[in-house]
Amino acid sequence: MTRTVQCKVLGREAEGLDEAPWPGELGQRIYENISAEAWNDWLQRLQMIVNENQLSTADPESIALIERHMLGFLFEEGDLGGLPAGFRTGRGKK
Template sequence: MSQTVLCRKYQQELEALPFPPLPGEKGLEIQRTVSRKAWEEWQAHQTRLINEKHLNLLDPQAREYLMEQMERFLDNRDTDQAEGYVPPKA
């Protein structure tokens, strides 16, 4: 059976990440407080931001921007959106 975590995005007990998604203490914090579902949603959103805004991940400012957007996304605050992106209909 999978481990669960109280997800900070959904405020529910959901499936936990199997390992820290980032190195160091930040990765451990995310593993303890973010569900697999929320992390996968963040990864999709992050990919759209990288592609739409042509971010260079070698640029420290781009990485800092993504970390800020990640925190906002996981805390259910407004985030930047990829212009022209239309989410699929459920």
């Protein structure tokens, strides 16, 4: 049976993730509150963030910035999470 969550991003019930996609408390919070569809939307946004900011996932400062964007995108917390100026997307958050 498929696990569902009340997704904070989509604002509706949707299929949940199979496991926590990130370590620690944040990963557990994502697992409990974010749908697989919204997580896939985040992964697309993450690719843009990494490329635009030339981030390295091996750099602790880059990981911290990624987490700030993640909190903004998934939970509308903090000052990040939106699209960079001049970017548009066909679906999901702007």
